[in-house]
Amino acid sequence: MDYQQDFAKEVYEKVDSGAEIKVCMQCGVCASTCPLREKMKYSPRKLWTLIRAGRRQEVLNCPDIMLCTSCYTCKVRCPRGIPVIDVMHGLAHYALEKGITPREETKKFGEAFWDSIYETGRVDEATVPIKYCLKDGMIAGLKKSLSMLDIGMALMKAKRLTPKLFIPPNFFIPGSHKIKGLKDLQKMLDKAKAMGARKEG
Protein backbone atom coordinates (compact mmCIF):
# COMPACT_ATOMS: atom_id res chain seq x y z
CA MET A 1 0.00 0.00 0.00
CA ASP A 2 1.39 3.38 -0.97
CA TYR A 3 1.39 6.19 1.51
CA GLN A 4 2.90 9.47 0.36
CA GLN A 5 3.02 11.87 3.25
CA ASP A 6 3.07 14.96 1.06
CA PHE A 7 0.20 13.98 -1.24
CA ALA A 8 -2.34 16.12 0.63
CA LYS A 9 -0.04 19.11 0.25
CA GLU A 10 0.39 18.29 -3.44
CA VAL A 11 -3.41 18.28 -3.89
CA TYR A 12 -3.89 21.54 -1.96
CA GLU A 13 -1.24 23.31 -4.02
CA LYS A 14 -1.37 21.80 -7.49
CA VAL A 15 -4.90 20.54 -8.08
CA ASP A 16 -7.48 23.08 -9.18
CA SER A 17 -9.75 23.78 -6.15
CA GLY A 18 -7.77 21.15 -4.25
CA ALA A 19 -7.39 23.34 -1.17
CA GLU A 20 -11.16 23.50 -0.76
CA ILE A 21 -11.26 20.05 0.83
CA LYS A 22 -9.33 21.29 3.88
CA VAL A 23 -12.61 22.30 5.55
CA CYS A 24 -14.32 18.90 5.09
CA MET A 25 -15.74 17.67 8.39
CA GLN A 26 -16.47 14.14 7.17
CA CYS A 27 -20.24 14.22 7.58
CA GLY A 28 -20.92 12.07 4.50
CA VAL A 29 -23.73 14.07 2.95
CA CYS A 30 -21.99 14.10 -0.45
CA ALA A 31 -22.00 10.30 -0.53
CA SER A 32 -25.75 10.06 -0.31
CA THR A 33 -26.73 13.05 -2.42
CA CYS A 34 -24.77 11.99 -5.52
CA PRO A 35 -27.15 10.64 -8.20
CA LEU A 36 -24.34 8.27 -9.26
CA ARG A 37 -23.82 7.02 -5.70
CA GLU A 38 -24.52 3.42 -6.76
CA LYS A 39 -21.81 3.62 -9.42
CA MET A 40 -19.13 5.07 -7.19
CA LYS A 41 -16.60 2.89 -5.50
CA TYR A 42 -15.72 5.63 -3.04
CA SER A 43 -17.68 8.64 -1.94
CA PRO A 44 -16.18 12.14 -2.18
CA ARG A 45 -15.83 12.06 1.61
CA LYS A 46 -13.79 8.88 1.40
CA LEU A 47 -11.62 10.30 -1.38
CA TRP A 48 -10.81 13.35 0.76
CA THR A 49 -9.77 10.99 3.56
CA LEU A 50 -7.57 9.00 1.18
CA ILE A 51 -5.99 12.27 0.05
CA ARG A 52 -5.30 13.24 3.64
CA ALA A 53 -3.88 9.78 4.28
CA GLY A 54 -1.53 10.16 1.31
CA ARG A 55 -2.85 7.32 -0.85
CA ARG A 56 -1.67 8.92 -4.10
CA GLN A 57 -1.93 5.98 -6.50
CA GLU A 58 -5.31 4.91 -5.18
CA VAL A 59 -6.80 8.40 -5.57
CA LEU A 60 -5.35 9.27 -8.96
CA ASN A 61 -6.33 5.89 -10.41
CA CYS A 62 -9.82 5.96 -8.94
CA PRO A 63 -12.48 5.99 -11.72
CA ASP A 64 -14.81 7.92 -9.40
CA ILE A 65 -12.94 11.16 -10.01
CA MET A 66 -14.00 10.99 -13.66
CA LEU A 67 -17.56 9.92 -12.97
CA CYS A 68 -18.90 13.31 -11.88
CA THR A 69 -21.65 14.64 -14.15
CA SER A 70 -21.50 18.18 -12.69
CA CYS A 71 -25.06 18.14 -11.38
CA TYR A 72 -23.95 20.29 -8.41
CA THR A 73 -26.27 18.65 -5.85
CA CYS A 74 -23.37 17.85 -3.52
CA LYS A 75 -22.05 21.39 -3.69
CA VAL A 76 -25.50 22.73 -2.83
CA ARG A 77 -25.92 20.31 0.09
CA CYS A 78 -22.37 20.34 1.50
CA PRO A 79 -22.60 21.97 4.95
CA ARG A 80 -19.11 23.38 4.48
CA GLY A 81 -19.76 24.67 0.97
CA ILE A 82 -17.04 22.57 -0.67
CA PRO A 83 -17.32 22.70 -4.50
CA VAL A 84 -17.03 18.91 -4.77
CA ILE A 85 -17.50 19.05 -8.56
CA ASP A 86 -14.60 21.44 -9.04
CA VAL A 87 -12.33 19.28 -6.91
CA MET A 88 -13.37 16.14 -8.83
CA HIS A 89 -12.65 17.78 -12.18
CA GLY A 90 -9.41 19.18 -10.76
CA LEU A 91 -8.30 15.72 -9.69
CA ALA A 92 -9.30 14.17 -13.03
CA HIS A 93 -7.35 16.82 -14.90
CA TYR A 94 -4.37 16.40 -12.62
CA ALA A 95 -4.37 12.63 -13.11
CA LEU A 96 -4.49 12.98 -16.92
CA GLU A 97 -1.69 15.50 -16.76
CA LYS A 98 0.39 12.97 -14.82
CA GLY A 99 -0.25 10.39 -17.52
CA ILE A 100 -2.85 8.44 -15.57
CA THR A 101 -6.28 7.70 -17.03
CA PRO A 102 -8.62 7.00 -14.15
CA ARG A 103 -11.55 6.13 -16.40
CA GLU A 104 -10.93 5.31 -20.05
CA GLU A 105 -14.55 5.77 -21.17
CA THR A 106 -14.85 9.30 -19.79
CA LYS A 107 -11.59 10.25 -21.42
CA LYS A 108 -12.80 8.96 -24.80
CA PHE A 109 -16.11 10.69 -24.46
CA GLY A 110 -14.38 13.93 -23.51
CA GLU A 111 -12.18 13.66 -26.59
CA ALA A 112 -15.21 12.98 -28.79
CA PHE A 113 -16.87 16.04 -27.34
CA TRP A 114 -13.81 18.20 -27.92
CA ASP A 115 -13.29 16.87 -31.45
CA SER A 116 -16.89 17.56 -32.35
CA ILE A 117 -16.63 21.15 -31.23
CA TYR A 118 -13.24 21.59 -32.84
CA GLU A 119 -14.24 20.09 -36.19
CA THR A 120 -17.75 21.49 -36.60
CA GLY A 121 -18.24 24.09 -33.91
CA ARG A 122 -21.25 22.12 -32.65
CA VAL A 123 -22.16 19.31 -30.32
CA ASP A 124 -25.33 17.33 -30.72
CA GLU A 125 -26.77 14.17 -29.27
CA ALA A 126 -26.05 12.13 -32.38
CA THR A 127 -22.56 13.17 -33.49
CA VAL A 128 -20.79 12.96 -30.16
CA PRO A 129 -21.93 9.43 -29.23
CA ILE A 130 -21.05 8.17 -32.72
CA LYS A 131 -17.58 9.70 -32.50
CA TYR A 132 -17.25 8.19 -29.03
CA CYS A 133 -18.21 4.71 -30.22
CA LEU A 134 -15.88 4.87 -33.20
CA LYS A 135 -12.91 5.59 -30.89
CA ASP A 136 -12.51 1.83 -30.58
CA GLY A 137 -12.49 1.22 -34.35
CA MET A 138 -15.23 0.45 -36.83
CA ILE A 139 -16.32 -3.01 -35.68
CA ALA A 140 -16.04 -2.46 -31.95
CA GLY A 141 -17.78 0.87 -32.48
CA LEU A 142 -20.71 -0.75 -34.24
CA LYS A 143 -21.00 -3.32 -31.49
CA LYS A 144 -20.96 -0.60 -28.88
CA SER A 145 -23.55 1.45 -30.76
CA LEU A 146 -25.85 -1.56 -30.98
CA SER A 147 -25.44 -2.24 -27.28
CA MET A 148 -26.70 1.28 -26.63
CA LEU A 149 -29.59 1.00 -29.05
CA ASP A 150 -32.24 1.10 -26.32
CA ILE A 151 -30.86 4.38 -24.95
CA GLY A 152 -30.82 5.86 -28.44
CA MET A 153 -34.41 4.81 -29.09
CA ALA A 154 -35.51 6.24 -25.75
CA LEU A 155 -33.75 9.52 -26.56
CA MET A 156 -35.46 9.64 -29.94
CA LYS A 157 -38.85 9.03 -28.37
CA ALA A 158 -38.20 11.85 -25.95
CA LYS A 159 -37.21 14.04 -28.93
CA ARG A 160 -33.74 14.51 -27.54
CA LEU A 161 -32.09 13.04 -30.63
CA THR A 162 -32.90 13.96 -34.22
CA PRO A 163 -32.75 10.90 -36.51
CA LYS A 164 -32.14 12.86 -39.71
CA LEU A 165 -28.55 13.39 -38.67
CA PHE A 166 -27.85 9.72 -39.32
CA ILE A 167 -28.79 10.01 -42.98
CA PRO A 168 -26.01 10.76 -45.43
CA PRO A 169 -24.71 13.14 -46.51
CA ASN A 170 -25.24 15.06 -43.30
CA PHE A 171 -23.01 12.90 -41.23
CA PHE A 172 -20.56 11.24 -43.60
CA ILE A 173 -19.54 14.18 -45.70
CA PRO A 174 -17.09 16.20 -43.68
CA GLY A 175 -17.93 19.85 -43.40
CA SER A 176 -21.65 19.46 -43.96
CA HIS A 177 -22.64 20.49 -40.44
CA LYS A 178 -20.21 23.27 -39.64
CA ILE A 179 -20.88 26.64 -38.08
CA LYS A 180 -19.93 29.90 -39.75
CA GLY A 181 -16.54 31.22 -38.69
CA LEU A 182 -15.24 27.85 -37.54
CA LYS A 183 -11.63 28.98 -38.12
CA ASP A 184 -12.06 31.78 -35.56
CA LEU A 185 -13.50 29.39 -33.01
CA GLN A 186 -10.57 27.04 -33.54
CA LYS A 187 -8.16 29.91 -32.91
CA MET A 188 -9.91 30.61 -29.61
CA LEU A 189 -9.84 26.95 -28.63
CA ASP A 190 -6.13 26.70 -29.47
CA LYS A 191 -5.40 29.72 -27.34
CA ALA A 192 -7.49 28.40 -24.45
CA LYS A 193 -5.66 25.10 -24.60
CA ALA A 194 -2.29 26.86 -24.60
CA MET A 195 -3.32 28.98 -21.61
CA GLY A 196 -4.45 25.87 -19.74
CA ALA A 197 -1.17 24.14 -20.46
CA ARG A 198 0.83 27.18 -19.34
CA LYS A 199 -1.12 27.31 -16.05
CA GLU A 200 -0.62 23.65 -15.38
CA GLY A 201 3.04 23.78 -16.31
Place this chain on the structure above:
Amino acid sequence: MTDDSMSQAILVVGGGMSGLSAALEAAEAGFKVVLVEKNPYLGGRVAQLHQYFPKLCPPYCGLEINFRRIRSNPRIEYYTLAEVTSVTGQPGDFTVAVKQNPRFVNEKCTGCGKCSEAVTATISNPFNYGLSQIKAAYLAHELAMPQRFVIDPSIAGTEDGQKAFQACPYGAVDLGDKGQDLTFKVSAVVWATGWTPYDPTKIEYYNYDKSPNIITNVMMERLAAPFGPTQGAIQRPGDGQAPKNVAFIQCAGSRDENNLPFCSSICCLASLKQSTYIRSQLPESKVTIYFIDIRAMDRNEDFYTKVKADEGVSFVKSKIALITPTDGGNLILEGENTTTGERFKAEHDLVVLATGMQPNTALNKIPYDVAYDDYGFVLGNQAIIGAGTVRRPSEVVTCVQDGTSAALKAISAARR
Protein backbone atom coordinates in the same frame (compact mmCIF):
# COMPACT_ATOMS: atom_id res chain seq x y z
CA MET B 1 -43.12 56.09 42.73
CA THR B 2 -40.92 59.13 42.49
CA ASP B 3 -38.91 60.14 39.48
CA ASP B 4 -35.82 59.35 41.46
CA SER B 5 -36.65 55.69 41.98
CA MET B 6 -37.61 55.36 38.32
CA SER B 7 -34.38 56.88 37.12
CA GLN B 8 -32.62 53.85 38.56
CA ALA B 9 -35.09 51.37 37.12
CA ILE B 10 -34.07 48.49 34.90
CA LEU B 11 -36.16 47.23 32.03
CA VAL B 12 -35.89 43.54 31.13
CA VAL B 13 -37.26 42.39 27.79
CA GLY B 14 -38.24 38.71 27.77
CA GLY B 15 -39.76 36.70 30.60
CA GLY B 16 -37.96 33.43 29.92
CA MET B 17 -35.27 31.91 32.07
CA SER B 18 -32.61 34.55 31.31
CA GLY B 19 -35.01 37.50 31.66
CA LEU B 20 -36.54 36.15 34.88
CA SER B 21 -33.09 35.64 36.38
CA ALA B 22 -31.94 39.13 35.39
CA ALA B 23 -35.15 40.74 36.68
CA LEU B 24 -35.15 38.88 40.00
CA GLU B 25 -31.48 39.39 40.76
CA ALA B 26 -31.75 43.12 40.05
CA ALA B 27 -34.97 43.49 42.04
CA GLU B 28 -33.63 41.54 44.98
CA ALA B 29 -30.59 43.80 44.95
CA GLY B 30 -33.00 46.69 45.55
CA PHE B 31 -33.69 48.02 42.06
CA LYS B 32 -37.00 48.75 40.47
CA VAL B 33 -37.57 46.36 37.55
CA VAL B 34 -40.01 46.37 34.66
CA LEU B 35 -40.33 42.96 32.96
CA VAL B 36 -41.87 42.83 29.49
CA GLU B 37 -43.02 39.52 27.99
CA LYS B 38 -44.48 38.91 24.53
CA ASN B 39 -46.44 35.74 25.41
CA PRO B 40 -49.50 35.75 27.70
CA TYR B 41 -47.45 33.88 30.33
CA LEU B 42 -43.98 33.96 31.90
CA GLY B 43 -41.43 31.16 31.72
CA GLY B 44 -40.62 31.17 28.00
CA ARG B 45 -39.44 27.98 26.33
CA VAL B 46 -38.44 26.42 29.64
CA ALA B 47 -42.15 26.20 30.52
CA GLN B 48 -42.59 24.00 27.43
CA LEU B 49 -39.94 21.46 28.40
CA HIS B 50 -40.72 18.08 29.89
CA GLN B 51 -37.46 17.49 31.75
CA TYR B 52 -34.06 19.10 32.18
CA PHE B 53 -30.84 17.32 31.37
CA PRO B 54 -28.86 15.84 33.01
CA LYS B 55 -30.87 15.40 36.20
CA LEU B 56 -34.19 14.79 34.41
CA CYS B 57 -36.13 16.96 36.84
CA PRO B 58 -39.23 18.90 35.76
CA PRO B 59 -38.50 22.55 34.81
CA TYR B 60 -41.65 23.78 36.50
CA CYS B 61 -40.12 23.10 39.88
CA GLY B 62 -37.58 25.88 39.41
CA LEU B 63 -39.97 28.14 37.52
CA GLU B 64 -42.45 28.10 40.40
CA ILE B 65 -39.75 29.23 42.80
CA ASN B 66 -39.03 32.14 40.47
CA PHE B 67 -42.72 33.00 40.17
CA ARG B 68 -43.04 33.05 43.95
CA ARG B 69 -40.03 35.37 44.10
CA ILE B 70 -41.79 37.70 41.65
CA ARG B 71 -45.08 37.64 43.53
CA SER B 72 -43.41 38.46 46.84
CA ASN B 73 -41.23 41.23 45.41
CA PRO B 74 -42.94 44.64 45.17
CA ARG B 75 -40.08 46.06 43.09
CA ILE B 76 -40.96 43.98 39.99
CA GLU B 77 -43.83 44.89 37.76
CA TYR B 78 -44.38 42.65 34.77
CA TYR B 79 -46.40 43.00 31.58
CA THR B 80 -47.45 40.01 29.47
CA LEU B 81 -48.56 40.21 25.81
CA ALA B 82 -46.27 43.23 25.60
CA GLU B 83 -43.60 44.13 23.08
CA VAL B 84 -41.00 46.89 22.99
CA THR B 85 -41.60 49.19 20.03
CA SER B 86 -38.83 51.73 20.50
CA VAL B 87 -35.80 52.48 22.64
CA THR B 88 -34.22 55.94 22.70
CA GLY B 89 -31.62 57.66 24.86
CA GLN B 90 -28.46 56.16 26.29
CA PRO B 91 -27.34 54.16 29.36
CA GLY B 92 -28.55 55.97 32.47
CA ASP B 93 -31.41 57.61 30.57
CA PHE B 94 -33.43 55.37 28.29
CA THR B 95 -36.98 55.96 27.17
CA VAL B 96 -38.70 52.73 26.19
CA ALA B 97 -42.05 52.50 24.45
CA VAL B 98 -44.00 49.30 25.04
CA LYS B 99 -47.14 48.15 23.28
CA GLN B 100 -49.31 45.81 25.32
CA ASN B 101 -51.65 43.78 23.14
CA PRO B 102 -55.24 43.19 24.28
CA ARG B 103 -55.92 40.09 26.35
CA PHE B 104 -59.70 40.77 26.46
CA VAL B 105 -59.66 39.38 30.01
CA ASN B 106 -59.05 41.67 32.99
CA GLU B 107 -57.67 41.06 36.47
CA LYS B 108 -61.06 39.88 37.77
CA CYS B 109 -60.45 36.50 36.08
CA THR B 110 -60.38 33.61 38.56
CA GLY B 111 -59.33 31.01 36.02
CA CYS B 112 -62.65 29.15 36.29
CA GLY B 113 -62.70 28.30 32.58
CA LYS B 114 -66.38 29.07 31.90
CA CYS B 115 -65.48 31.28 28.90
CA SER B 116 -63.53 28.42 27.36
CA GLU B 117 -66.49 26.07 27.77
CA ALA B 118 -68.80 28.59 26.11
CA VAL B 119 -66.84 29.28 22.92
CA THR B 120 -66.74 26.89 19.97
CA ALA B 121 -63.90 28.26 17.82
CA THR B 122 -60.49 26.62 18.16
CA ILE B 123 -56.98 27.75 17.26
CA SER B 124 -53.74 25.85 16.77
CA ASN B 125 -52.12 25.67 20.19
CA PRO B 126 -48.81 27.55 20.01
CA PHE B 127 -47.75 26.18 23.38
CA ASN B 128 -47.79 22.66 21.86
CA TYR B 129 -46.09 23.83 18.63
CA GLY B 130 -49.30 23.18 16.72
CA LEU B 131 -49.57 19.52 17.82
CA SER B 132 -53.06 20.21 19.20
CA GLN B 133 -55.98 22.60 18.94
CA ILE B 134 -57.18 24.77 21.80
CA LYS B 135 -60.39 26.77 22.37
CA ALA B 136 -60.03 30.39 21.32
CA ALA B 137 -60.66 31.41 24.95
CA TYR B 138 -57.89 29.64 26.78
CA LEU B 139 -55.40 29.45 29.57
CA ALA B 140 -51.99 29.29 27.87
CA HIS B 141 -51.15 26.16 29.85
CA GLU B 142 -52.10 24.51 33.14
CA LEU B 143 -49.42 26.19 35.24
CA ALA B 144 -49.41 29.53 33.43
CA MET B 145 -48.28 32.61 35.34
CA PRO B 146 -50.42 34.67 35.52
CA GLN B 147 -53.35 32.25 35.90
CA ARG B 148 -55.53 34.36 33.69
CA PHE B 149 -57.39 33.32 30.54
CA VAL B 150 -56.74 34.86 27.11
CA ILE B 151 -59.25 35.47 24.37
CA ASP B 152 -57.79 35.14 20.92
CA PRO B 153 -58.18 38.37 18.89
CA SER B 154 -59.76 36.32 16.08
CA ILE B 155 -62.98 35.83 18.09
CA ALA B 156 -63.08 39.12 20.03
CA GLY B 157 -65.57 40.74 17.69
CA THR B 158 -67.61 37.62 16.90
CA GLU B 159 -70.56 35.77 18.37
CA ASP B 160 -68.11 33.44 20.11
CA GLY B 161 -66.65 36.47 21.88
CA GLN B 162 -70.12 37.40 23.08
CA LYS B 163 -70.63 33.84 24.37
CA ALA B 164 -67.45 34.13 26.41
CA PHE B 165 -68.57 37.50 27.73
CA GLN B 166 -71.94 36.12 28.80
CA ALA B 167 -70.47 32.97 30.33
CA CYS B 168 -68.11 34.85 32.66
CA PRO B 169 -69.70 35.15 36.13
CA TYR B 170 -67.12 37.69 37.30
CA GLY B 171 -67.26 40.33 34.59
CA ALA B 172 -63.71 39.55 33.65
CA VAL B 173 -64.21 39.42 29.87
CA ASP B 174 -63.61 42.83 28.32
CA LEU B 175 -64.23 42.63 24.59
CA GLY B 176 -63.46 46.34 24.17
CA ASP B 177 -59.88 45.86 25.38
CA LYS B 178 -57.63 47.88 23.08
CA GLY B 179 -54.42 47.06 24.86
CA GLN B 180 -52.27 49.97 25.96
CA ASP B 181 -49.20 51.97 25.01
CA LEU B 182 -46.76 52.41 27.86
CA THR B 183 -43.62 54.48 28.23
CA PHE B 184 -40.87 53.81 30.74
CA LYS B 185 -37.90 55.93 31.66
CA VAL B 186 -35.19 53.56 32.79
CA SER B 187 -31.45 53.58 33.24
CA ALA B 188 -30.64 50.17 31.79
CA VAL B 189 -32.19 47.77 29.30
CA VAL B 190 -31.56 44.02 29.39
CA TRP B 191 -32.50 42.21 26.18
CA ALA B 192 -33.38 38.54 26.76
CA THR B 193 -35.84 37.69 24.01
CA GLY B 194 -34.53 34.16 23.63
CA TRP B 195 -34.57 31.90 20.61
CA THR B 196 -36.68 30.21 17.98
CA PRO B 197 -36.21 26.63 16.79
CA TYR B 198 -34.76 26.71 13.29
CA ASP B 199 -37.46 26.31 10.65
CA PRO B 200 -37.15 22.66 9.47
CA THR B 201 -38.95 23.34 6.18
CA LYS B 202 -35.80 25.18 5.08
CA ILE B 203 -33.91 21.85 5.00
CA GLU B 204 -35.93 20.69 2.03
CA TYR B 205 -34.33 17.23 1.69
CA TYR B 206 -35.74 16.30 5.12
CA ASN B 207 -39.30 16.68 3.77
CA TYR B 208 -40.56 17.90 7.15
CA ASP B 209 -43.83 19.15 5.66
CA LYS B 210 -44.44 15.87 3.80
CA SER B 211 -45.03 13.68 6.84
CA PRO B 212 -46.60 14.28 10.28
CA ASN B 213 -44.22 11.65 11.66
CA ILE B 214 -41.22 13.94 11.18
CA ILE B 215 -41.17 16.19 14.23
CA THR B 216 -38.69 18.56 15.85
CA ASN B 217 -37.02 18.20 19.22
CA VAL B 218 -39.20 20.90 20.81
CA MET B 219 -42.30 19.01 19.67
CA MET B 220 -40.89 15.86 21.28
CA GLU B 221 -40.76 17.74 24.59
CA ARG B 222 -44.47 18.47 24.31
CA LEU B 223 -45.28 14.85 23.34
CA ALA B 224 -43.60 13.64 26.51
CA ALA B 225 -44.94 16.35 28.83
CA PRO B 226 -47.78 15.33 31.18
CA PHE B 227 -49.79 18.44 30.24
CA GLY B 228 -48.91 18.08 26.57
CA PRO B 229 -51.20 17.23 23.65
CA THR B 230 -51.15 13.50 24.48
CA GLN B 231 -51.01 13.80 28.28
CA GLY B 232 -47.45 12.55 28.13
CA ALA B 233 -48.02 9.49 25.93
CA ILE B 234 -45.34 9.39 23.23
CA GLN B 235 -47.22 8.81 19.98
CA ARG B 236 -46.72 9.25 16.27
CA PRO B 237 -48.65 12.40 15.33
CA GLY B 238 -49.70 10.68 12.09
CA ASP B 239 -51.73 7.83 13.57
CA GLY B 240 -51.47 8.01 17.38
CA GLN B 241 -49.49 4.75 17.53
CA ALA B 242 -46.59 4.31 19.91
CA PRO B 243 -43.38 4.47 17.85
CA LYS B 244 -41.26 1.32 17.79
CA ASN B 245 -38.19 2.58 15.98
CA VAL B 246 -37.32 6.22 16.51
CA ALA B 247 -34.55 8.15 14.76
CA PHE B 248 -32.95 11.32 16.02
CA ILE B 249 -31.17 13.42 13.41
CA GLN B 250 -28.52 15.64 14.97
CA CYS B 251 -27.37 18.90 13.39
CA ALA B 252 -30.65 19.19 11.47
CA GLY B 253 -29.72 22.45 9.81
CA SER B 254 -26.95 23.24 12.28
CA ARG B 255 -23.26 23.47 11.41
CA ASP B 256 -24.40 23.94 7.84
CA GLU B 257 -23.46 26.96 5.75
CA ASN B 258 -26.77 26.69 3.91
CA ASN B 259 -28.75 26.90 7.15
CA LEU B 260 -27.44 27.67 10.66
CA PRO B 261 -23.64 27.72 10.33
CA PHE B 262 -23.02 27.36 14.07
CA CYS B 263 -23.38 24.60 16.66
CA SER B 264 -26.33 25.16 18.98
CA SER B 265 -24.56 23.21 21.74
CA ILE B 266 -27.73 21.86 23.37
CA CYS B 267 -29.24 19.55 20.73
CA CYS B 268 -26.95 16.58 21.45
CA LEU B 269 -27.91 16.53 25.10
CA ALA B 270 -31.55 17.22 24.24
CA SER B 271 -31.69 14.16 21.98
CA LEU B 272 -29.85 11.99 24.51
CA LYS B 273 -32.38 13.16 27.10
CA GLN B 274 -35.32 12.51 24.79
CA SER B 275 -34.04 9.02 24.05
CA THR B 276 -34.51 8.33 27.78
CA TYR B 277 -38.14 9.56 27.51
CA ILE B 278 -38.76 6.94 24.84
CA ARG B 279 -36.81 4.13 26.41
CA SER B 280 -38.40 4.55 29.83
CA GLN B 281 -41.96 4.90 28.54
CA LEU B 282 -41.73 2.37 25.70
CA PRO B 283 -39.10 -0.22 26.71
CA GLU B 284 -39.74 -2.25 23.55
CA SER B 285 -38.90 0.67 21.30
CA LYS B 286 -35.52 1.21 19.70
CA VAL B 287 -33.79 4.54 19.30
CA THR B 288 -31.11 5.42 16.75
CA ILE B 289 -29.19 8.66 17.00
CA TYR B 290 -27.57 9.85 13.76
CA PHE B 291 -24.80 12.33 14.48
CA ILE B 292 -21.71 14.04 13.11
CA ASP B 293 -20.08 14.36 16.54
CA ILE B 294 -21.71 14.03 19.94
CA ARG B 295 -20.91 17.22 21.80
CA ALA B 296 -21.52 16.34 25.43
CA MET B 297 -19.23 18.64 27.35
CA ASP B 298 -17.98 18.55 30.94
CA ARG B 299 -20.23 16.68 33.34
CA ASN B 300 -22.74 16.09 30.56
CA GLU B 301 -20.42 13.42 29.22
CA ASP B 302 -21.57 11.21 32.10
CA PHE B 303 -25.09 11.47 30.72
CA TYR B 304 -23.84 10.45 27.28
CA THR B 305 -22.03 7.45 28.80
CA LYS B 306 -25.20 6.45 30.62
CA VAL B 307 -27.34 6.59 27.46
CA LYS B 308 -24.69 4.76 25.46
CA ALA B 309 -24.83 1.88 27.94
CA ASP B 310 -28.48 1.32 27.01
CA GLU B 311 -28.64 -1.44 24.41
CA GLY B 312 -31.85 -0.02 22.98
CA VAL B 313 -30.08 3.15 21.86
CA SER B 314 -27.67 2.93 18.96
CA PHE B 315 -25.43 5.62 17.54
CA VAL B 316 -24.63 5.97 13.85
CA LYS B 317 -22.02 8.47 12.74
CA SER B 318 -23.70 9.98 9.70
CA LYS B 319 -25.34 13.17 8.60
CA ILE B 320 -28.62 12.06 7.07
CA ALA B 321 -28.83 13.26 3.47
CA LEU B 322 -32.43 12.42 2.59
CA ILE B 323 -35.70 11.48 4.30
CA THR B 324 -38.37 9.88 2.13
CA PRO B 325 -41.84 9.20 3.57
CA THR B 326 -43.38 5.82 2.66
CA ASP B 327 -47.05 5.18 1.98
CA GLY B 328 -47.39 3.49 5.36
CA GLY B 329 -46.32 6.64 7.19
CA ASN B 330 -42.80 5.42 7.88
CA LEU B 331 -39.67 7.27 6.88
CA ILE B 332 -36.67 6.05 4.91
CA LEU B 333 -33.41 7.69 5.94
CA GLU B 334 -30.39 7.69 3.67
CA GLY B 335 -26.84 8.47 4.57
CA GLU B 336 -23.27 7.26 4.68
CA ASN B 337 -22.07 5.61 7.85
CA THR B 338 -18.73 7.37 8.08
CA THR B 339 -17.32 4.82 10.55
CA THR B 340 -17.79 1.85 8.21
CA GLY B 341 -17.89 3.83 4.97
CA GLU B 342 -21.13 2.14 3.92
CA ARG B 343 -24.08 3.93 2.42
CA PHE B 344 -27.32 2.83 4.04
CA LYS B 345 -31.08 3.15 3.93
CA ALA B 346 -32.89 2.75 7.23
CA GLU B 347 -36.61 2.70 7.93
CA HIS B 348 -38.01 4.38 11.05
CA ASP B 349 -41.54 5.12 12.18
CA LEU B 350 -40.81 8.43 13.92
CA VAL B 351 -38.08 10.92 13.11
CA VAL B 352 -37.04 13.70 15.46
CA LEU B 353 -35.06 16.54 13.90
CA ALA B 354 -32.66 18.09 16.39
CA THR B 355 -33.05 21.61 15.03
CA GLY B 356 -30.86 24.36 16.36
CA MET B 357 -31.37 27.64 18.18
CA GLN B 358 -31.83 30.74 16.13
CA PRO B 359 -31.50 33.88 18.25
CA ASN B 360 -34.68 35.94 18.15
CA THR B 361 -32.48 38.95 17.51
CA ALA B 362 -31.70 37.40 14.10
CA LEU B 363 -35.41 37.44 13.28
CA ASN B 364 -36.43 40.65 15.06
CA LYS B 365 -33.75 43.25 15.56
CA ILE B 366 -33.61 45.38 18.68
CA PRO B 367 -35.08 48.84 17.91
CA TYR B 368 -31.81 50.53 18.84
CA ASP B 369 -28.31 50.78 17.39
CA VAL B 370 -26.90 47.42 18.46
CA ALA B 371 -24.05 45.36 16.96
CA TYR B 372 -24.61 41.69 16.15
CA ASP B 373 -22.36 38.88 14.99
CA ASP B 374 -22.82 37.21 11.58
CA TYR B 375 -25.62 35.00 12.89
CA GLY B 376 -27.65 37.68 14.68
CA PHE B 377 -26.36 37.12 18.22
CA VAL B 378 -25.99 40.31 20.27
CA LEU B 379 -22.37 41.28 20.92
CA GLY B 380 -21.13 42.20 24.40
CA ASN B 381 -20.21 45.58 25.93
CA GLN B 382 -23.02 47.60 24.41
CA ALA B 383 -25.57 50.16 25.57
CA ILE B 384 -28.21 47.44 25.57
CA ILE B 385 -27.24 44.40 27.61
CA GLY B 386 -27.92 41.03 25.96
CA ALA B 387 -28.69 38.03 28.14
CA GLY B 388 -29.09 34.32 27.53
CA THR B 389 -29.65 32.83 24.10
CA VAL B 390 -29.62 36.15 22.27
CA ARG B 391 -25.89 36.20 23.12
CA ARG B 392 -25.00 32.59 22.30
CA PRO B 393 -26.74 29.22 22.14
CA SER B 394 -26.88 27.88 25.66
CA GLU B 395 -28.66 25.50 28.01
CA VAL B 396 -30.76 26.63 30.97
CA VAL B 397 -27.96 26.66 33.57
CA THR B 398 -25.90 29.04 31.44
CA CYS B 399 -28.96 31.23 30.86
CA VAL B 400 -29.46 31.61 34.61
CA GLN B 401 -25.80 32.57 34.99
CA ASP B 402 -25.97 34.93 32.06
CA GLY B 403 -29.17 36.53 33.37
CA THR B 404 -27.47 37.16 36.69
CA SER B 405 -24.45 38.59 34.93
CA ALA B 406 -26.74 40.88 32.92
CA ALA B 407 -28.36 42.05 36.18
CA LEU B 408 -24.94 43.02 37.50
CA LYS B 409 -24.12 44.96 34.33
CA ALA B 410 -27.51 46.68 34.48
CA ILE B 411 -26.99 47.61 38.12
CA SER B 412 -23.62 49.14 37.41
CA ALA B 413 -25.15 51.12 34.54
CA ALA B 414 -28.03 52.26 36.78
CA ARG B 415 -25.65 53.31 39.54
CA ARG B 416 -23.40 55.39 37.30
